[in-house]
Amino acid sequence: MKRGIGHRVRELKVTLWTLIVPPTLWAAHFLFSYLWAAISCEKVGYFARFPITFAVGTGLALVLIVASGLIAWAQTRTPGTPAPHDGGTDIDRLRFIAYSTMLLAGLSFVAVVFTAIPVMLIGDCR
Amino acid sequence: MSRPLFRSAAPALFACLAGCNMHQSTLAPFGRDAADIRGMTLLLVGGAVVIFLGVAALVVAAMRAPAGRLTHDGGMRLVLWAGGIVPTVVLGALLVWTLPAMRPAPATPADLRVALVGEQFWWRVAYRPPNRPPVVSANELRLPVGRTVVLELGAGDVIHSFWVPGLAGKMDMIPGRTNRLVVRADKAGRYRGVCAEFCGLSHALMAFDVVAMPPAAFDAWLAAEARPAAPVASAPGAALFTANGCGGCHAVRGTAGTGSIGPDLTHFGARATLAAGILPMTTANVARFVRDAGSVKPGARMPAFRHLSPGDTQAIARYLESLK
Numbered sequence: 001m002k003r004g005i006g007h008r009v010r011e012l013k014v015t016l017w018t019l020i021v022p023p024t025l026w027a028a029h030f031l032f033s034y035l036w037a038a039i040s041c042e043k044v045g046y047f048a049r050f051p052i053t054f055a056v057g058t059g060l061a062l063v064l065i066v067a068s069g070l071i072a073w074a075q076t077r078t079p080g081t082p083a084p085h086d087g088g089t090d091i092d093r094l095r096f097i098a099y100s101t102m103l104l105a106g107l108s109f110v111a112v113v114f115t116a117i118p119v120m121l122i123g124d125c126r
Numbered sequence: 127m128s129r130p131l132f133r134s135a136a137p138a139l140f141a142c143l144a145g146c147n148m149h150q151s152t153l154a155p156f157g158r159d160a161a162d163i164r165g166m167t168l169l170l171v172g173g174a175v176v177i178f179l180g181v182a183a184l185v186v187a188a189m190r191a192p193a194g195r196l197t198h199d200g201g202m203r204l205v206l207w208a209g210g211i212v213p214t215v216v217l218g219a220l221l222v223w224t225l226p227a228m229r230p231a232p233a234t235p236a237d238l239r240v241a242l243v244g245e246q247f248w249w250r251v252a253y254r255p256p257n258r259p260p261v262v263s264a265n266e267l268r269l270p271v272g273r274t275v276v277l278e279l280g281a282g283d284v285i286h287s288f289w290v291p292g293l294a295g296k297m298d299m300i301p302g303r304t305n306r307l308v309v310r311a312d313k314a315g316r317y318r319g320v321c322a323e324f325c326g327l328s329h330a331l332m333a334f335d336v337v338a339m340p341p342a343a344f345d346a347w348l349a350a351e352a353r354p355a356a357p358v359a360s361a362p363g364a365a366l367f368t369a370n371g372c373g374g375c376h377a378v379r380g381t382a383g384t385g386s387i388g389p390d391l392t393h394f395g396a397r398a399t400l401a402a403g404i405l406p407m408t409t410a411n412v413a414r415f416v417r418d419a420g421s422v423k424p425g426a427r428m429p430a431f432r433h434l435s436p437g438d439t440q441a442i443a444r445y446l447e448s449l450k
Contacts, residue, residue, distance in 0.1 A: 106210070110214050110218075113218065114217070114218065114221060117218075117221055117222060117225065118221075118225055121222070121225040121226060121229070122225060122228060122229055123229065124229055124230050
């Protein structure tokens with residue numbers, strides 16, 4: 001039997017491991033941006049030598065962050081009592097982690113965009 | 127403002143007025159970069175005031191709201207918009223708006239280069255016009271209005287920082303490294319720059335004059351600056367200058383003095399200030415500096431010449447002032 005993607009997403013369970021996915025992507029992108037600029041400047045003398053590759057890398061990070069945010073958002077809609085989800089039950093635990101993941105995804109999305117803009121706009125090694 | 131509060135705040139406010147001047151201020155720009163910086167400063171201060179007043183108004187509204195008027199959902203919506211979405215959009219717009227100003231201005235090999243080296247506690251200056259030999263000077267920077275100039279910043283001993291608030295942002299001068307600052311002066315006049323990185327005892331006494339001149343006047347000045355000094359060889363100060371070994375550290379082109387440890391004095395008398403922007407150029411001040419440089423600039427490497435008679439130091443001072 002074929003099931004919809006919405007159903008599959010709801011079946012995924014967010015955990016502490018999935019919680020760290022958005023900030024890890026942010027950290028990886030941040031490191032990537034710095035190494036990219038440093039290596040470009042040192043090897044070829046230009047800042048962000050291959051902007052298309054950089055844009056693709058940034059786009060990939062953003063897509064993965066949005067995906068983990070959407071999965072988390074679907075999990076926050078699990079029925080239960082309203083926030084702050086601080087009961088010692090499986091459902092409250094799930095909703096708390098899902099909500100945190102969603103907020104972290106939002107923060108990481110903005111952070112990745114803010115890291116990428118200088119790489120795109122500065123264009124100088126001085 | 128209540129009276130006692132005004133009385134206690136007034137001295138502080140008047141003290142702030144001391145910072146208002148036209149020759150050393152970020153808010154009185156004469157260069158392209160500084161004009162950008164002032165624009166950003168004013169917008170950011172204005173924006174910060176608007177946001178502060180907005181938050182204060184929200185606090186007052188929340189405190190005065192009748193019971194039952196504020197809801198949890200409304201609060202969460204406020205946090206989402208005023209705490210998340212609006213700041214993100216505003217900061218993103220500011221980032222995109224300000225980043226191009228951080229991009230160094232373009233320069234071509236045809237532009238004038240000026241090598242500036244920070245020393246404890248003065249400035250070594252060498253103008254390097256394209257296809258001509260360098261012109262060495264010190265403690266004064268002259269710039270042609272409307273032309274791009276590449277400043278090549280270095281340091282001879284410790285880290286210094288080059289800052290002409292009316293011209294551009296500051297940039298560090300680091301031993302063993304050359305930092306490039308591309309500037310363009312847009313308004314003729316006499317301005318002032320300072321060392322902006324603590325570099326030793328007389329750090330606060332390490333300044334310099336900046337003279338922005340019309341391009342034709344600058345070219346004429348540079349040609350004159352390139353010529354050797356025209357000292358009056360018979361001046362008693364000239365003989366004293368040589369006899370006391372001043373030329374071992376200071377160069378006066380056209381004489382036996384060729385030292386390069388201290389500032390070049392070839393056209394010393396044409397500068398408006400001495401001791402790196404600290405004292406007005408008067409015979410008494412020059413004589414005082416020659417006699418005991420350390421009393422003017424603690425930590426300066428120039429030795430004291432207290433054994434000279436006041437008449438001798440006056441004679442040396444008059445000789446140096448004649449080096450136009």
